[in-house]
Amino acid sequence: MELQGSPYSLISLVFLADATGRVLSTLNDTLGLMTPSQNTILQLIDPADRIKAASFLSAISSSGSALCWEMTVPGAGIPQVLQFSACSVSNGLLVMAVGGVSDLMLVTAFAETLDEELQASLLQLVQAHRTQCGTQMVYWDALMQLNNELLDLQRQLAKKNIQLERVLEEKNRVSGMVAHDLRNPLAIMEMYGEYLQEETASSASPQVTEFLAIQQRSLRFMRGMVDDLLDFSAIEAGYLRLERQETDPAALLKEVVTHQCTLARRKGIEIILLPVPACPVLLIDPDKIEQVLNNLISNAVKFSHAGQVIEVRLTVGEGEVEVAVSDHGLGISLENQKKIFQPFGGPRKIGTAGEKSTGLGLAIARRIVEGHGGHLRVQSVLGEGSAFTFSLPA
Amino acid sequence: MLVENDGITENPNKLAGDYLNARRAELAQFAMHRQYSQQPELESGYSERQKIHALEDMNYHLQYLAEAVTRESPLLFEDYLRWLKVFLPRVGVGEGDVVNSLAAVKETLSEMMPVELAVLPTRYLAEGMIRMTTLPGDLPTVLGESAPMALLATQYLNSLLRADRRTASRLILEDVEKGASVRDLYLGVFQPVQLEIGRLWQLGKITVAQEHFCTAATQMVMSQLYPLIFRQERNGRTFVASCISGELHEIGLRFVADFFEMDGWDTYYLGANVPTTAIISSLKEQKADLLGISATMPFHLSKVEALIRDVRQSEVGRRVKIMVGGYPFTLDPDLWSKVGADGSARDAQEAVRVGEQLLAE
Ligand code: B12
Numbered sequence: 001m002e003l004q005g006s007p008y009s010l011i012s013l014v015f016l017a018d019a020t021g022r023v024l025s026t027l028n029d030t031l032g033l034m035t036p037s038q039n040t041i042l043q044l045i046d047p048a049d050r051i052k053a054a055s056f057l058s059a060i061s062s063s064g065s066a067l068c069w070e071m072t073v074p075g076a077g078i079p080q081v082l083q084f085s086a087c088s089v090s091n092g093l094l095v096m097a098v099g100g101v102s103d104l105m106l107v108t109a110f111a112e113t114l115d116e117e118l119q120a121s122l123l124q125l126v127q128a129h130r131t132q133c134g135t136q137m138v139y140w141d142a143l144m145q146l147n148n149e150l151l152d153l154q155r156q157l158a159k160k161n162i163q164l165e166r167v168l169e170e171k172n173r174v175s176g177m178v179a180h181d182l183r184n185p186l187a188i189m190e191m192y193g194e195y196l197q198e199e200t201a202s203s204a205s206p207q208v209t210e211f212l213a214i215q216q217r218s219l220r221f222m223r224g225m226v227d228d229l230l231d232f233s234a235i236e237a238g239y240l241r242l243e244r245q246e247t248d249p250a251a252l253l254k255e256v257v258t259h260q261c262t263l264a265r266r267k268g269i270e271i272i273l274l275p276v277p278a279c280p281v282l283l284i285d286p287d288k289i290e291q292v293l294n295n296l297i298s299n300a301v302k303f304s305h306a307g308q309v310i311e312v313r314l315t316v317g318e319g320e321v322e323v324a325v326s327d328h329g330l331g332i333s334l335e336n337q338k339k340i341f342q343p344f345g346g347p348r349k350i351g352t353a354g355e356k357s358t359g360l361g362l363a364i365a366r367r368i369v370e371g372h373g374g375h376l377r378v379q380s381v382l383g384e385g386s387a388f389t390f391s392l393p394a
Numbered sequence: 395m396l397v398e399n400d401g402i403t404e405n406p407n408k409l410a411g412d413y414l415n416a417r418r419a420e421l422a423q424f425a426m427h428r429q430y431s432q433q434p435e436l437e438s439g440y441s442e443r444q445k446i447h448a449l450e451d452m453n454y455h456l457q458y459l460a461e462a463v464t465r466e467s468p469l470l471f472e473d474y475l476r477w478l479k480v481f482l483p484r485v486g487v488g489e490g491d492v493v494n495s496l497a498a499v500k501e502t503l504s505e506m507m508p509v510e511l512a513v514l515p516t517r518y519l520a521e522g523m524i525r526m527t528t529l530p531g532d533l534p535t536v537l538g539e540s541a542p543m544a545l546l547a548t549q550y551l552n553s554l555l556r557a558d559r560r561t562a563s564r565l566i567l568e569d570v571e572k573g574a575s576v577r578d579l580y581l582g583v584f585q586p587v588q589l590e591i592g593r594l595w596q597l598g599k600i601t602v603a604q605e606h607f608c609t610a611a612t613q614m615v616m617s618q619l620y621p622l623i624f625r626q627e628r629n630g631r632t633f634v635a636s637c638i639s640g641e642l643h644e645i646g647l648r649f650v651a652d653f654f655e656m657d658g659w660d661t662y663y664l665g666a667n668v669p670t671t672a673i674i675s676s677l678k679e680q681k682a683d684l685l686g687i688s689a690t691m692p693f694h695l696s697k698v699e700a701l702i703r704d705v706r707q708s709e710v711g712r713r714v715k716i717m718v719g720g721y722p723f724t725l726d727p728d729l730w731s732k733v734g735a736d737g738s739a740r741d742a743q744e745a746v747r748v749g750e751q752l753l754a755e
């Protein structure tokens with residue numbers, strides 16, 4: 001294949017100048033860079049690089065030469081970065097500019113046409129320029145080495161990442177399997193427990209009745225936990241399947257609140273559904289959102305005291321519907337607010353009436369909401385209560 | 395040094411190579427005088443500058459000759475001649491002058507070197523002078539239209555030459571999405587593009603900056619494919635890859651490590667800056683079955699040899715198989731045995747095949 005523009009444009013510019021940079025005579029100019037109006041080095045260089053050009057001149061006057069200075073020349077059309085080198089000669093400064101090291105060959109060839117003194121100076125200058133560029137190669141090599149090492153790290157990281165992913169998958173698979181295997185025996189125990197409760201309702205001593213009731217509560221709690229664990233490992237394994245259908249969120253909310261009200265009343269707590277505004281139909285998985293609502297409201301009940309009120313509010317915003325559940329109960333410290341959405345992350349808090357939590361509810365709720373493209377967040381003050389708010393895109 | 399520490403007598407080829415290296419400057423001077431006395435028109439016609447260059451060239455002849463002789467590898471020397479034939483006309487040196495300069499070196503060596511040491515170098519020079527006439531004088535592109543993925547490779551290269559690595563990367567990722575295999579992209583796009591970049595650089599069509607950029611960008615694109623590479627089922631085998639310290643050419647070895655990984659091996663890529671002791675402990679730690687060493691610059695071959703020797707002396711080294719590869723090993727198919735390895739391969743695909751074979755033995 002052929003390249004359009006070669007970066008080696010065969011540039012060789014050689015001229016004599018006085019100590020102030022005024023051009024005395026142009027010796028060689030393969031690209032025609034030097035025009036009659038440019039009679040100083042400063043004028044030859046792009047304005048942006050003129051401070052550098054002035055430094056170039058002072059470097060020559062202080063040390064007799066300056067090597068391989070990269071400066072931009074406006075040229076005819078596209079600006080070019082040239083490498084400048086210069087040294088003092090008997091009648092002023094000998095200045096050379098090339099496009100790259102390979103152009104030095106041109107300068108060398110041109111030098112043969114000069115008188116002996118200038119030829120010697122120019123050849124020396126070319127040699128010094130070449131050596132200086134060699135020093136730059138050290139940096140190119142160092143840069144490539146740096147890049148190689150970065151890539152080594154990246155490879156290690158990619159490999160580690162995939163190993164971690166595998167371990168996580170395996171872990172989820174195992175916990176899913178365990179939960180699944182626990183579920184059947186638990187259901188059987190619960191069923192026989194219920195049977196025993198009914199059979200012995202009239203005959204058993206009050207103590208046996210109480211023990212059976214405790215056992216049934218524990219079994220129910222355990223089954224809830226196993227269900228949560230199954231839900232959670234399915235979601236973590238990427239199996240959050242949303243069966244979206246057109247749903248009226250206000251109707252769904254009313255239904256859940258009504259159901260939760262009966263449970264809350266047993267604890268002497270009231271749930272108030274604030275007036276619901278006109279609300280768009282949403283494309284959501286109603287069962288999953290119901291699960292979220294049940295989780296948030298039952299948590300509020302769990303952590304409220306008898307006589308307190310829980311408010312549930314639905315608002316319609318720009319492109320989204322928001323539901324907030326606020327209580328005036330125990331509240332959550334700032335530090336714990338960061339952890340409660342992690343599985344088993346929050347403190348294993350006991351409800352005001354001794355209720356237990358599986359430790360997975362909020363983690364599942366957040367994943368369900370995020371799976372819908374929404375957000376679930378908390379605002380809370382310890383001792384004053386909490387407000388959980390989630391949004392769903394309309 | 396005639397005898398190594400462990401008491402084994404050095405092989406005569408290495409002695410000849412050491413001799414050429416130790417007395418290179420002097421031999422070059424003699425050869426230069428000889429050529430000038432045979433071609434007085436050169437001495438009078440050359441400028442001072444050209445004379446310096448001509449002497450430098452004599453030095454290079456001897457340097458590459460030394461490496462080829464040490465390894466008993468005429469093919470390494472032939473590659474140098476191939477390079478000379480392309481390069482020298484560009485700086486105004488004719489083929490005839492090159493052949494004459496080789497002849498001058500040959501005569502100088504016959505005269506000055508101990509007879510038993512001069513045999514191999516003078517033979518390589520004599521063969522080289524004949525070979526010189528039939529070697530190609532141009533650098534053909536490997537991206538010809540007949541190459542299997544030439545179109546994609548050319549588009550990819552053009553994007554890189556425009557400093558547009560995003561398009562380059564998009565081209566590759568889109569091809570992956572269409573079902574292209576990572577192996578094909580490595581061997582059909584990245585490898586020929588690297589060689590083409592080398593060619594363009596030698597022709598003076600691209601700068602050092604462009605060459606470095608293209609390589610770095612390709613390394614980056616390769617890393618975007620990592621998620622595909624590391625997904626294979628493991629086969630229980632482990633490959634550790636290491637370059638020689640100071641070797642900057644490492645894409646080749648990266649290819650090899652990634653191909654092993656895609657074949658289900660567990661691979662560890664150590665790069666070029668790991669000392670021998672750390673390589674050995676890594677072999678032990680990872681329970682490696684195979685060590686791969688890569689070198690591109692011929693003057694790194696003695697380091698390869700030393701590394702292999704050190705590894706073999708370690709406890710873990712006794713059960714690990716060792717493969718070598720890289721540019722010089724692709725030139726000379728027997729070179730691997732001369733540095734003490736168990737095998738080599740010309741490319742990454744073949745490397746996996748040979749690696750499996752070695753372990754089956
Ligand atoms: C890219 C490149 C560079 C990059 C390398 C960047 C990097 N991160 O790798 C940089 C810019 C750093 C570089 C520097 C130099 N380079 Co360079 N470089 C090249 C170039 C253009 C391509 C190399 C490449 O990427 N090939 C692609 C890979 C995939 O191919 P590969 O390496 O052959 O690997 C395959 C096989 O060999 C095999 N293989 C490789 N390793 C192993 C290991 C095992 C165990 C096995 C089984 C197989 C195996 O499988 C691989 C995959 O299929 C070549 C040109 C060429 N023709 O090779 C020159 C080339 C290698 N470089 C050359 C030179 C001279 C240099 C420099 C001295 C230049 C300078 N003046 O600075 C420096 C030396 C730096 C150093 N100390 O190492 C010469 C070497 C000539 C010689 N043999 O004497 C070449 C040949 C160019 C030329 N024709 O002049 N270079």
